[in-house]
Amino acid sequence: xxxxxxxxxxxxxxxxxxxxxxxxxxxxxxxxxxxxxxxxxxxxxxxxxxxxxxxxxxxxxxxxxxxxxxxxxxxxxxxxxxxxxxxxxxxxxxxxxxxxxxxxxxxxxxxxxxxxxxxxxxxxxxxxxxxxxxxxxxxxxxxxxxxxxxxxxxxxxxxxxxxxxxxxxxxxxxxxxxxxxxxxxxxxxxxxxxxxxxxxxxxxxxxxxxxxxxxxxxxxxxxxxxxxxxxxxxxxxxxxxxxxxxxxxxxxxxxxxxxxxxxxxxxxxxxxxxxxxxxxxxxxxxxxxxxxxxxxxxxxxxxxxxxxxxxxxxxxxxxxxxxxxxxxxxxxxxxxxxxxxxxxxxxxxxxxx
Amino acid sequence: xxxxxxxxxxxxxxxxxxxxxxxxxxxxxxxxxxxxxxxxxxxxxxxxxxxxxxxxxxxxxxxxxxxxxxxxxxxxxxxxxxxxxxxxxxxxxxxxxxxxxxxxxxxxxxxxxxxxxxxxxxxxxxxxxxxxxxxxxxxxxxxxxxxxxxxxxxxxxxxxxxxxxxxxxxxxxxxxxxxxxxxxxxxxxxxxxxxxxxxxxxxxxxxxxxxxxxxxxxxxxxxxxxxxxxxxxxxxxxxxxxxxxxxxxxxxxxxxxxxxxxxxxxxxxxxxxxxxxxxxxxxxxxxxxxxxxxxxxxxxxxxxxxxxxxxxxxxxxxxxxxxxxxxxxxxxxxxxxxxxxxxxxxxxxxxxxxxxxxxxxxxxxxxxxxxxxxxxxxxxxxxxxxxxxxxxxxxxxxxxxxxxxxxxxxxxxxxxxxxxxxxxxxxxxx
Numbered sequence: 001x002x003x004x005x006x007x008x009x010x011x012x013x014x015x016x017x018x019x020x021x022x023x024x025x026x027x028x029x030x031x032x033x034x035x036x037x038x039x040x041x042x043x044x045x046x047x048x049x050x051x052x053x054x055x056x057x058x059x060x061x062x063x064x065x066x067x068x069x070x071x072x073x074x075x076x077x078x079x080x081x082x083x084x085x086x087x088x089x090x091x092x093x094x095x096x097x098x099x100x101x102x103x104x105x106x107x108x109x110x111x112x113x114x115x116x117x118x119x120x121x122x123x124x125x126x127x128x129x130x131x132x133x134x135x136x137x138x139x140x141x142x143x144x145x146x147x148x149x150x151x152x153x154x155x156x157x158x159x160x161x162x163x164x165x166x167x168x169x170x171x172x173x174x175x176x177x178x179x180x181x182x183x184x185x186x187x188x189x190x191x192x193x194x195x196x197x198x199x200x201x202x203x204x205x206x207x208x209x210x211x212x213x214x215x216x217x218x219x220x221x222x223x224x225x226x227x228x229x230x231x232x233x234x235x236x237x238x239x240x241x242x243x244x245x246x247x248x249x250x251x252x253x254x255x256x257x258x259x260x261x262x263x264x265x266x267x268x269x270x271x272x273x274x275x276x277x278x279x280x281x282x283x284x285x286x287x288x289x290x291x292x293x294x295x296x297x298x299x300x301x302x303x304x305x306x307x308x309x310x311x312x313x314x315x316x317x318x319x320x321x322x323x324x325x326x327x328x329x330x331x332x333x334x335x336x337x338x339x340x341x342x343x344x345x346x347x348x349x350x351x352x353x
Numbered sequence: 354x355x356x357x358x359x360x361x362x363x364x365x366x367x368x369x370x371x372x373x374x375x376x377x378x379x380x381x382x383x384x385x386x387x388x389x390x391x392x393x394x395x396x397x398x399x400x401x402x403x404x405x406x407x408x409x410x411x412x413x414x415x416x417x418x419x420x421x422x423x424x425x426x427x428x429x430x431x432x433x434x435x436x437x438x439x440x441x442x443x444x445x446x447x448x449x450x451x452x453x454x455x456x457x458x459x460x461x462x463x464x465x466x467x468x469x470x471x472x473x474x475x476x477x478x479x480x481x482x483x484x485x486x487x488x489x490x491x492x493x494x495x496x497x498x499x500x501x502x503x504x505x506x507x508x509x510x511x512x513x514x515x516x517x518x519x520x521x522x523x524x525x526x527x528x529x530x531x532x533x534x535x536x537x538x539x540x541x542x543x544x545x546x547x548x549x550x551x552x553x554x555x556x557x558x559x560x561x562x563x564x565x566x567x568x569x570x571x572x573x574x575x576x577x578x579x580x581x582x583x584x585x586x587x588x589x590x591x592x593x594x595x596x597x598x599x600x601x602x603x604x605x606x607x608x609x610x611x612x613x614x615x616x617x618x619x620x621x622x623x624x625x626x627x628x629x630x631x632x633x634x635x636x637x638x639x640x641x642x643x644x645x646x647x648x649x650x651x652x653x654x655x656x657x658x659x660x661x662x663x664x665x666x667x668x669x670x671x672x673x674x675x676x677x678x679x680x681x682x683x684x685x686x687x688x689x690x691x692x693x694x695x696x697x698x699x700x701x702x703x704x705x706x707x708x709x710x711x712x713x714x715x716x717x718x719x720x721x722x723x724x725x726x727x728x729x730x731x732x733x734x735x736x737x738x739x740x741x742x743x744x745x746x747x748x749x750x751x752x753x754x755x756x757x758x759x760x761x762x763x764x765x766x767x768x769x770x771x772x773x774x775x776x777x778x779x780x781x782x783x
Contacts, residue, residue, distance in 0.1 A: 059616045062688060085586030085622040086547055086614055114546065117588070153467040155529050157545035325754065330467065330529040331518035332750040 030181075030214035036206040038180035038213045039068045039145075042187040043106065045217045047076050050104055053141075053191070055081045057091060057108030065110060066147055066206050092118035092144060096126050096196075099139035104191060112148035112200055113160045126196040127171030140194035145187070147203035148176075149241050150291055150337060154203075155330040161292035161323075163239075166198050167269045167301065173197040174269040175222060176239040180211040185220030186266065193222060202241035209244075225272035227279065231261035233351055234285040237276055237302060239265045242289050242338065249343035258351050268298055276302065277309045284315040285350050289338050294322035316353035319346045433648045436715045442647055443710065443721060445484055446476040446703050447728045449500035452509060453678075455732045456499065456516060460682045464740070465516045468545075469530045472500040474645075474677035477702035478609050479504045481650025481672075482577055485658050491539040491561075491576040493554035496531035497609075497676075498543035501579060506538040509735040519742035526745045527753065539574075547580065548589040551606070554578035555593045558604035558667075565664075575603040575661040583614030585628045591635075594669065598636040601666035605657045606632075608671040609644065615680045616688045632669030644672030645700040648709065675700075 033041070047053050055072055061083045063070035073081040084091045088109055095105035109115045115122075122144070130138035150159045166174045175190050175197055177183035183201065190197040228243070229250060238246045243264055250260040261279050265271055280286050286306055288299035303318040321338045329336050434442065453471040460469055472479065475497075483492060483504035494501040502512050507523055515522025516530055523535050532543040541557060544550040554576045561574040584590055585608060597604050608628050612619045620626050632639025638660075642653045650672060657668040675697035679686030710716040 058614075062616045065615065083617050083622065085617075086583040087587045089588060155467050155531070155545070157531070158468060324750070326751060327754070329527070329750055331526050331745060332747070335747055335750050 028212075028214040030212045032210055033180050033213045034205075034207050034210050035177075035180045035183055035201065036066050036068045038184040038211075039187060039201060040070055040072075041213065041215070042184040042191075043069060043072055044075065046104070046106065046188060046191045047072060047080065049217065052102070053080070053104035053106060054098065055106045055108065056084050056095075058086055058110045059083060060108050064108060066203065068145075068201075068206075069108065088114055088116075088118040089121055093121040093125065095142050095144070096121060096129065096139045099126075099141035099196070100129060100137045102141065104141040105139075105143070106191060107142065107144045109144060109146040111158050111160075111203075112146040112162050113157045115144075115146055115162060118144075119165065122166070122172065122196075122198065123169050127169045129171075129196075131171060138194070139196050142196040143187075143191045143193075143199055144197070145199045145201060147206070148200040149202045149204055150328070150333060151204045152333065154328070154333075156328050159328045159333070161200075161240075161290065163200055163268055163290075164292055164296055164298045167298050169269075171196070172269065173222060173267060174200070175267050176200045176202070177266065178202070178240055178243045178264050179205070179209050181213045182220060182264075182266070184213055185218050186222070188217065189219040189222050192219065197222075200240065204241045205244075220266075223267045223270050223272055225266055225275040226264045227261060227275065228264050229260065229262035231259035231283065233259045233283055234287060234347055235261045235263060235276070235279040235283045236287045236289065236343075236347075237263045237265055237299075238289045239268065240291075242291055245338070245340050246289055246343055249340045249347060252340070252344050253347050256348070258347060260347065265302075271302070273305055273309070276306060280306055280310045281313050284313055285319075285353075286314070287319040287321065287343070287346055287350055289321045289343055291323050291337065293325045294320055295325050297322050316350045319350045321346045432713055432715070433652065434715070439706070439710050439715045440720070440724065442480050442484060442651070443703075443706055443716070444724050444728065445480040445504055446647065446706065447725055448503055448509065448731070449476040449479060450703060451725075451728050451732045452499060452503060452512070452735075455513075455736060457678070457682060459513075459516070459736065464736075465518070465530070467529050468496070468681050468683065469516070470497040470681045471678050472497050472676070474697065474701070475609055475611060475674045476500060477647035477650050477706075478579070478607065478644045478672045478674055481644075481647045482579075482605070482607060482654045482658075485651065485654050486575070486577065488537075489539055489574050491541050491554070491557045491574065493541045493550040493557070493576065493578045494533070494543055495547065495550060495580055495584075496543060496545050497581075498531065498533045502533035502535065502538075502540050502543070505535070505540045507533065507535045507540055509731055510738045511535075513732075513735040513739040514742050517739040517742070518744065519739055520745040520749070521738070521742040525749065527749070541576075547584045548587040551578050551580060551584070551589055551593045554604055555597055555602060558597065558602035559600065562600070562602055562664075573603075573662045575605065575658055577605045577607055577658075579607045579609055581614065582608060582610040582612065582619040582628065583617065583622070584608075585631070586623055591631075594631065594635040594637065594667075597667040601664065603661035603664065604667045605654070605661055606667060606669045608669070609674055610671055611674050611676045612693075613676070613680070613689060615684065627671075629669060629671040637667045637669055639669045639671070641671045641673065644674030645697065645702050645705065647702050647706050677701075 043055060047055065055069060059065055060069040060081060061073045092107055095107040098105040109118065126139050126142055148161050163174055163176065166172060173193065173195050175186050177186045187199060190199050236246050246262060250262055253260050261283055263276060263279060288302050290297055290299055299320040299322055303320060306318060321343045323338060324336050326336065449472060453473050456469060456471060459465050479500045483501065488506065492501055492505050499512055503509060511523040512533060515524055515526060515528060515533065518526045520526050523533055528534060528543065531545040534540055534542045541553060542550065558576040561572050564570040564572040610619065610628060629639035629641040640653055643649050653670055657670055660668060677698060707721055711718060
């Protein structure tokens with residue numbers, strides 16, 4: 001089964017079946033799609049199933065710079081799928097207002113690097129709306145989608161991973177898919193979740209990742225991590241595009257006799273502590289990897305929590321293999337990134353501690 | 354308001370683009386003593402339904418910004434430029450165009466990578482404004498900044514090397530296409546984010562005003578901020594218009610309105626597409642000028658810069674221009690109407706200036722050709738230089754994060770952390 005699915009996922013060789021994960025779609029086949037097509041399908045379904053849902057953002061009308069919104073304006077009309085002027089703060093604030101009046105606002109921020117003008121609205125308004133109105137109003141219908149992460153040539157402002165900033169905000173959810181099949185299910189869950197969600201899409205995978213995606217409407221539950229590869233010696237935790245790198249490192253480590261367990265966190269806020277804890281209690285070692293700079297990255301939160309829960313079971317310090325503490329560089333991107341070799345080195349160091 | 358900025362009798366002089374394009378906007382009701390410097394009758398390429406006659410005739414609230422005509426001493430038949438000035442302008446525009454064309458070639462050959470945004474078609478704006486500035490005046494630009502840097506005086510070699518990511522680039526290879534900085538030429542950058550440069554320019558303008566008015570230094574520096582039509586819907590733009598007018602800063606806000614923000618038409622994104630009108634709302638003059646005509650831009654720029662140097666405050670100049678290529682080299686440019694592109698291609702600023710120079714006997718064809726040849730060689734040489742330059746060393750990755758290049762502190766082995774080879778490998782303990 002795993003082999004069948006493995007073969008159907010080309011280029012990056014996703015191993016998408018999980019043992020013990022409560023997924024309904026792991027065995028279904030469907031059309032081979034890449035990430036932007038899967039997201040496009042999810043948006044079509046979302047708009048189809050709820051007449052009061054809207055998609056808007058910069059350039060979404062013609063399909064978006066990554067083609068995630070192709071066909072939506074033609075199918076659902078320009079009143080529901082429309083371009084906004086270039087003002088992220090205004091766009092998200094406007095989305096909060098729409099959501100507060102009971103609509104589903106699916107906001108596209110063109111690159112996650114541009115989300116900072118909207119950060120104020122997200123943190124101070126979206127996250128606190130239900131809380132401070134005593135549950136009279138909420139902006140649960142708000143979903144913000146943004147492509148994030150390195151793409152090879154993006155430089156400072158087309159490659160950032162800002163998930164850590166948002167994980168520090170009680171009141172919103174942060175979700176990051178790793179593959180087309182996951183993306184469709186997770187996005188539909190996010191849109192239907194009664195809380196505001198920030199959905200980061202790994203832009204590197206928009207075209208690169210290809211997987212069989214069931215064509216019907218399905219959701220993948222939030223706040224449930226998935227063990228995508230079983231092992232006994234060390235637990236690796238990651239999300240998004242970084243998982244493919246980690247997977248390659250796991251395969252290499254296996255050749256040296258180290259059995260790695262790989263967990264896709266999927267939802268970063270609130271994250272599934274139980275699954276990671278159970279895994280670390282089994283293996284005794286933890287390695288976290290993400291593209292964002294290491295200091296203050298989300299790996300620190302995972303490390304601290306696991307330390308609290310599994311202190312006596314840990315055989316080695318928690319290892320974090322992340323981006324360096326510099327702005328995302330242009331020509332130096334290969335040195336900055338947490339590459340397969342860095343992860344492999346860290347695996348070996350941890351196992352041989 | 355003090356003597357506000359006003360255009361000269363430009364439209365009465367020799368037209369560059371033929372009589373069709375050189376009218377005043379007739380339906381305007383202006384304050385009786387003012388004249389309006391307008392380019393074409395329609396701001397748009399297609400006559401969009403939004404900007405129809407109703408809109409044009411609705412302009413009865415008088416345009417406050419453009420007021421008394423500043424009297425310039427000119428003879429009746431004077432030309433706008435001398436021969437020397439004309440050649441300087443021509444050379445600068447040819448440099449901009451050749452450089453950008455070479456960038457496209459290099460990109461498709463894989464020599465440069467990333468997001469590259471070319472300026473073809475808009476050269477008149479850059480040349481028209483920046484050639485009036487001194488070395489100590491500052492320029493702030495957007496991601497479409499190669500030509501602004503070149504006009505400001507940054508050498509083609511430095512810009513090309515920067516694009517190739519080499520250590521001899523103007524930012525030592527760390528900035529790339531969208532971040533052209535030069536301390537020497539006061540080029541305060543390239544900003545990838547729209548609108549982010551405008552507050553920076555406002556601060557720079559404040560600094561020169563402070564030096565003059567408070568510190569009593571001999572400082573007449575102005576700042577010119579370039580940005581696009583999409584940016585004019587962004588909050589930062591308005592915040593800065595307010596601050597600049599409030600404090601009468603020596604800044605010129607130049608809108609390069611090329612009608613498109615990637616795939617979004619300016620007319621469909623803006624409630625009132627006439628950006629120049631937003632200046633008077635904040636208490637500064639707003640002027641609209643034909644950005645495909647370098648001489649017109651230059652006249653307007655002269656006024657705006659002189660005004661700023663006199664301490665009279667900011668000006669908002671909207672240049673109607675067009676980019677001949679797509680938004681970036683990754684943009685297939687399928688959305689724009691071919692008729693619109695053709696219309697603006699016919700108004701190519703370089704062709705127009707060439708025609709003007711030749712028709713007014715300011716230059717011969719041969720002279721212009723020799724300039725073009727010279728520039729071609731310059732650009733080729735810049736490419737060779739960039740090719741031959743070394744890539745930055747790996748340790749440069751960690752420099753310039755903080756003021757102290759060794760700002761990552763001292764490691765447990767007593768050496769600076771950034772010198773530890775394991776640091777860049779990501780396995781050192783930080």
